[in-house]
Amino acid sequence: MVRGAYLVRVTGCVACHTDPQRKDAPFAGGRALKTPFGTFHTPNITPDRTRGIGAWSDADFHRALLDGRAPDGRPYYPAFPYTSYSGLSERDVRDIRAYLSTVPAVPRANRPHALSFPFNIRSLLVLWRWLYFDPVRFAADPQRSPEWNRGAYLVRHLGHCRNATAGAMRSARSIGTRSSPALRTARTGSKVPNITPDKADGIGRWSGVDITYFLKTGFLPDGDVAGGAMTEVIDQSTSHLTDADRAAIAAYLRSLPPRSGP
Amino acid sequence: MDEPENIIAYRQSVMKAISGHAGAIAAVAKGQVSFVDDVAAHARGIDAMSHLITQLFRKGTDNLEYADTRALPDIWQDWSRFETAAKDLQRESDKLVEVAEGGGDVAAIGAQLQNVGKACGSCHKPLRAEKN
Numbered sequence: 001m002v003r004g005a006y007l008v009r010v011t012g013c014v015a016c017h018t019d020p021q022r023k024d025a026p027f028a029g030g031r032a033l034k035t036p037f038g039t040f041h042t043p044n045i046t047p048d049r050t051r052g053i054g055a056w057s058d059a060d061f062h063r064a065l066l067d068g069r070a071p072d073g074r075p076y077y078p079a080f081p082y083t084s085y086s087g088l089s090e091r092d093v094r095d096i097r098a099y100l101s102t103v104p105a106v107p108r109a110n111r112p113h114a115l116s117f118p119f120n121i122r123s124l125l126v127l128w129r130w131l132y133f134d135p136v137r138f139a140a141d142p143q144r145s146p147e148w149n150r151g152a153y154l155v156r157h158l159g160h161c162r163n164a165t166a167g168a169m170r171s172a173r174s175i176g177t178r179s180s181p182a183l184r185t186a187r188t189g190s191k192v193p194n195i196t197p198d199k200a201d202g203i204g205r206w207s208g209v210d211i212t213y214f215l216k217t218g219f220l221p222d223g224d225v226a227g228g229a230m231t232e233v234i235d236q237s238t239s240h241l242t243d244a245d246r247a248a249i250a251a252y253l254r255s256l257p258p259r260s261g262p
Numbered sequence: 263m264d265e266p267e268n269i270i271a272y273r274q275s276v277m278k279a280i281s282g283h284a285g286a287i288a289a290v291a292k293g294q295v296s297f298v299d300d301v302a303a304h305a306r307g308i309d310a311m312s313h314l315i316t317q318l319f320r321k322g323t324d325n326l327e328y329a330d331t332r333a334l335p336d337i338w339q340d341w342s343r344f345e346t347a348a349k350d351l352q353r354e355s356d357k358l359v360e361v362a363e364g365g366g367d368v369a370a371i372g373a374q375l376q377n378v379g380k381a382c383g384s385c386h387k388p389l390r391a392e393k394n
Contacts, residue, residue, distance in 0.1 A: 209292045217376045218383050223285025225379050227386035235380070 004099025007092055010158045010245070011085070013100075015236035017045050028052070028106035033079055038115030040079045048105040061097045066135065075125040077113070078133075084160035086135035092158070144255075147244075151252025154245060159237065161195075161249075198258035211250035215241065266323045270331045273318040276311055283307040284378065287358075291372035301371050302362035308378065309355040315348045325391050332391040347385035354378045 008014050008027075019030035029044040047054035053061065060071040068082030069075055076082060118124060138157055140149040155161045197204040203211065210221045215238035218225045225231075238246065283304040289295045324335040337344045358374045366374070 207294075209294065213288060213292050217288075217372075217379045219284060219288045219375075219379050221285065221288075223281035223283070223288060225281075225284075225382035225386055227383065227388075227390045228392045231383045231387040235383070239376075 003092075004095040004097075006240075007096050007158070008099055009237055009240045010154065011096070012081075012160070012233070012237050013045070013096065015232060017042050025104075025106045025108065027100065027103050028108045029110060030108060035079065037119040038113065040077065040113045040115075041111040043110045044106060044108050045100060046103055046106045046108075047101050048107050051107050051109050052105055053100070054105060058094075058097060062093055065093055065096070068129070068133065074122060075129055077115075077119075077122075077125065078128070081160040083133055083135075084157050084162060086133075087138040087153070087157035089138065089153075145251075147248045147251050148255060150245065151248035151250070154249050155252050159249070194259065194262055195253055196256045196259045197254055198260050201260050201262060202258060203253070204258055208247065208250040208254060211253060212243070212246040215239070215246045215249065266320070266328060267330070269318065269320055270323055270328055270333075273323075273333075274331075276314055276318060280308050280311045280382075283311075284375070284382075287371065287375050291368060291375050293368070298368055298371070302359060305355060305358040305362045309352070309359050312348065312351040312355050315351070316345055319344070332393070334389050334391055337389050344385070344389060347381065347389070350384060351378065351381040354381045 014026055016031060016033075017029050018026045019028065022028065022030065025046075027044070027046045029042045031042045033040040033042065044052045046052040049055045056064075056071060063069050064071070064076070065082060065085045066088060067086065068078070068080065113120075138153050141152070144152075194202040196202040199205055206214075206221055213219060214221075215234060217239070218231060218234045220226055238249075241249075286297075286304045287301050290298050290301055319333060319337055321338055323331060324333050324337065325331050326335055354374070354377045358371070358378055361370050361374045
């Protein structure tokens with residue numbers, strides 16, 4: 001249970017599925033995500049049996065998180081970062097589900113998304129998925145340290161950092177696994193910085209402790225406090241991580257090949 | 263005197279003074295340098311600057327009128343929110359002075375600096391435009 005409570009922070013479940021105006025009803029959804037495609041309204045994931053996910057089987061939950069499909073088989077919009085969650089371990093999925101089944105059920109009805117044409121045509125997601133969704137389970141790299149592997153898992157899957165910054169990080173993988181431009185701005189419409197260790201365009205001049213301190217407090221190395229979407233990620237997620245997990249993220253990011261450009 | 267462009271540049275100098283002091287304290291908090299005895303002076307700097315902030319945001323000095331600033335017009339549309347955020351910074355930096363002058367250790371300083379950072383972010387997030 002403690003693991004699950006930690007995981008829903010790291011993953012951002014609690015941040016995204018909670019209406020900022022209704023912090024007393026965590027996981028009940030209703031948060032509006034304004035994007036260039038329209039506004040997404042996050043759904044209720046409390047154990048309420050009709051309005052939440054209380055009636056879901058474990059298999060339904062597993063499929064939603066790792067394959068991005070509702071219990072009736074319809075695909076989710078990738079505003080829900082299942083392209084990252086597809087790499088989660090079975091144990092983490094089980095622990096997240098176990099924790100969510102203990103939170104108070106809230107009978108809040110879901111609000112439909114308000115998307116502009118053609119993004120409101122859900123069947124187009126089938127095409128999007130064919131182009132961009134390539135579920136890959138995380139496999140530890142035995143050539144690397146346990147810390148690096150933990151960092152890779154956190155950045156690519158649990159924390160879905162890679163989902164938001166894929167354009168900037170642009171790992172040298174095939175097109176099938178690269179995030180589409182739509183996905184990169186889908187969640188916030190916010191600009192995403194280059195976080196590869198490039199000295200000019202990325203964070204190559206940051207030390208490991210600069211990265212962990214930023215993730216804990218929001219302070220950039222020059223003493224400025226960033227605004228933008230990352231403020232909330234720090235507040236809701238990374239400031240709650242263990243020091244070891246923040247260090248693992250830093251170790252992984254610093255190991256990436258530097259890429260120039262914004 | 264007091265042309266909007268000059269006020270914007272002056273305002274940015276004041277903000278840079280704050281981030282300069284915060285960066286110095288952060289270097290102590292991160293364990294990068296040992297100057298823990300200097301923290302109180304930096305904290306007093308932030309505290310003093312925090313009381314200057316609101317008066318530097320004169321109407322008409324937003325980023326729609328001037329390209330050199332990231333100050334969003336929302337500041338003036340909801341002035342009380344902006345004032346509240348500034349007061350938060352005054353309160354938290356005042357506490358940081360107390361912690362540092364009271365001989366607080368690096369951990370205590372770091373914990374209070376985190377609260378100062380939250381106050382900064384609570385204004386930067388809604389009221390400062392992102393960097394281009």
